[in-house]
Amino acid sequence: MDQRISLVTLGARNVEVLASFYDALGWQRTPSPDGVIAYDLLGQTLGLYPLDKLSEDIGIPIDSLGHGASTYGHNLETKEEVAPLLKRAKDAGATILKPAQDVFWGGYHGYFADPEGHVWEIAYNPFSPLRDDGAFRWLGYGTV
Incomplete structure (x- = not known):
């Protein structure tokens, strides 16, 4: 497995309300299949997906999805x-x-x-300078 994350999916009770929030932050939606709202990021995508559909897709009840501390x-x-x-x-x-x-x-x-x-x-983080395009890495893009 490569050391990267391609897609972060947030399960949402109300996808449109949550998408309106990210729209208000200035994020731009990218075309995506029905039921998914996607925002392409720098090297990744953030997806918003109905919580019930996420539960169904994984094959477990909604209350089993947990509330991970992330x-x-x-x-x-x-x-x-x-x-x-x-x-x-x-x-x-x-x-x-x-x-x-x-x-x-x-x-x-x-x-x-x-x-x-x-x-x-x-x-x-003054110890992790961003690359000119805004990319982040732990030790920055300065002299490392």
Whole structure:
């Protein structure tokens, strides 16, 4: 198995409401099959799929899907970009879980939950500079 993630699928109780949230953040939908709303990302795709259909596709009851403790990270080039993006998310319908603030390891971040509770970290990490196109990797694209 290659060391990569191609697609992240979020199970949604109301796909259109959740998609409207991501649309309000400025994301652009890509054409996709019926029942799936997809957003192409840098090297990946985020899919929104009805929770009942996801359950059916996997072959387990909805209540067996669990509530995994996971977050989705979105890194930015500067510290100053974090708070405005958190505000944009709040204006689009997110719940701010942690306002923008300094982090013990030297970065700056905050967290929000989208309308269905998926948790996003918005961060600036001075130790992981982004590539010119915004690509992220753990040790950055600076001198490594």
